[in-house]
Amino acid sequence: MIKVRNLTKYFDDKQVLNDINLDIRTGEVVAIIGPSGSGKSTLLRCLNLLEKPNSGTIEIKDVKLDTQKYKERDAYQLRQKTAMVFQHYNLFKNKTALKNVIEALLVSKKMKKEEAIQIGVDLLKRVGLEKQANQYPATLSGGQQQRVSIARALAVKPHAILFDEPTSALDPELVNEVLQVIRELAKEDTTMVIVTHEMQFAKEVADHVIFMADGHIIEQGTPEQVIEHSLNPRTQRFLRQMGDETDESARQKRK
Ligand SMILES: Nc1ncnc2c1ncn2[C@@H]1O[C@H](COP(=O)(O)OP(=O)(O)O)[C@@H](O)[C@H]1O
Ligand SMILES: [Mg+2]
Incomplete structure (x- = not known):
């Protein structure tokens, strides 16, 4: 359903995505892992043209687009196919949880208010926040805010949801409530x-894992292939570092 071919992206003369090829099937969960600065966020942002790629093609469902020459209408169509959940939840501070969730339905989809509210209430229920519908973001925990932003992403019925490190801004004790929503x-x-x-979450929830480094897809496969039994020295080194980090933070917490 998502097909990316020969995608490249430069920032000035620095190449941050190098000939990226990707195939994602409907219903599939794909985890992208890799060191900081390897181009993971840029890749997600290129998929919905938040960043403009330098070359390559992107196909999502019935929209196919050559990133070097496309009509604004096709770009618009492509953007409608995905919704993004960011590390920092980016909620409207002056709107309640419910208003945040239904904003796009009212503004872009021109839905009737009662209908949008019904959808919004159902979505908040799905992420376990029906009681918080009328609260403002400042009165919600980070985990709750992130769940609101997941409900907001679901509201527009995207063909795929793109998550960019959805739990890395959260206090450790709030991580699991967000991961649980994603598991569901x-x-x-x-x-x-x-x-x-x-890594544990990726192993458990992903059908397919992609390891990126320096703008390249180094390897991809099942979680077993990439996370548990990788033969690639680069992947092994990364996973070892991640393991050390986890051990280190566990040690810090025990202190
Ligand atoms: N807007 C930008 N302008 C210039 N360089 C950028 C910009 N965004 C990201 N980069 C650079 O592109 C590279 C990849 O970044 P990013 O996609 O954020 O990596 P990751 O998400 O894997 O940590 C990094 O070297 C980063 O500094
Ligand atoms: Mg990033």
């Missing part, structure tokens, strides 16, 4: 691309 979505066959540092 995975069970319902929601197509998702998740950039994450949570």
